[in-house]
């Protein structure tokens with residue numbers, strides 16, 4: 001099943017996804033992970049050998065909950081997700097770079113991009129699994145871990161809102177220049193994903209493109225346990 005994950009990603013409706021990303025900055029992806037795959041990923045949480053570090057969010061005042069960074073080499077399914085999403089997102093990343101007046105130099109494939117990270121001493125793998133229990137939340141933040149970063153990341157919901165937990169909506173806040181910020185509340189079905197900007201995005205104005213800054217987080221989980229899988233493309237210092 002996981003063998004075909006890259007193919008399944010390739011066969012998503014990318015022209016529409018690219019258009020949605022250009023228009024609203026983020027795009028939902030239909031259910032891509034079946035129940036078994038969600039359970040397979042959630043089960044890794046209890047196996048220390050998969051992870052390079054565990055973060056208690058309260059300790060750093062990041063929120064309330066815990067997350068773990070997967071160790072390289074990633075489990076096959078996660079590797080396929082990371083490698084599968086990268087090429088299409090790199091096209092949008094480069095289009096956005098041009099719109100913002102920067103050099104469009106994101107390489108076409110993930111291994112080439114990872115080489116760039118490694119050259120800048122960003123060597124540690126970043127895909128992560130997050131677990132929030134009742135009262136858990138994630139403060140608005142950005143996942144930047146060095147000078148090299150990829151402008152998109154993807155998050156997958158591993159269990160089911162209203163069945164396994166309540167509350168715990170995904171939050172995306174867009175800070176516009178010289179204007180008030182705009183918030184988006186996003187809920188995902190089990191196995192579905194969301195592509196969102198890591199740092200900022202171009203928005204078309206009357207005189208060309210301007211840049212908005214985005215932060216993401218999670219609202220308070222009011223009951224149960226919420227699990228998510230985060231695919232970050234750049235490695236960390």
Ligand SMILES: O=C(O)CCC(=O)C(=O)O
Pocket residue numbers: 130138143153154155170216217218228229230231
């Ligand atoms: O748990 C969530 O939905 C937020 C995950 C997150 O912060 C990330 O994937 O970077």
Ligand SMILES: [Fe+2]
Pocket residue numbers: 141142143216230
């Ligand atoms: Fe994050």
